[in-house]
Amino acid sequence: MQNPFDGDNNEGPNGLPVPPNYATVTKADNGDIRIGKVGFSFTAFIFDFWVPIFRGDWYNFFCIAGIELGVGMGFYSIHFTNIQVQASWYSLVELALKLLWGFWYNYMYFRHLFNRGYQPATQRSKDVLANKGYLPKWLK
Incomplete structure (x- = not known):
């Protein structure tokens, strides 16, 4: 398969390419x-607490649901x-959340994965995570 992204980032399942910010x-x-994805999560911004449900990330789902409640x-x-x-003030509070x-969601997701024993698969992934500050100190 031709890589639509720049660089050698064929680290997905069966050697499929992943975008540079993943x-x-x-x-x-x-x-x-x-x-x-590493960085701002538009899916979490739009779909709120549904994202961790679809990812099977129950820990972060309960964190988000608890804070929202x-x-x-x-x-x-x-x-x-x-x-x-x-209603006006609540819409501002909802936008802030x-x-x-x-x-914060992608950061919380990766940190929870690291706590469960996951490691960066390649040096490129490790560099991407380290540049955004996602890697814990014990993993660097």
Whole structure:
């Protein structure tokens, strides 16, 4: 297959190319491969807590759901003068949470994979993860 991306990044399953801002991690004991984007997660920004459900990332799902529920319950415990003001402020809070998950979800996903025993599959993936600060100190 012709590589549509620049460079030698054929580290996907069966040698398929991955985009330059993606990293591949593997688990040594069972050979499980995970490929994920490094940087801002537009899917987490748009689809919120559905992303960890579809990735089978239950740890981060419960983290996101807990924070969203806590912020929502705390927000609705505040007394507002009318419902329009409350709805306006809640939409701003919701946008702030979506931006938070957009910037942080991929970082949380890779960190959880590293805690479960995954390692960067290639030196290119290790470099991509290290440049964005995703690698823990014990893995560098």
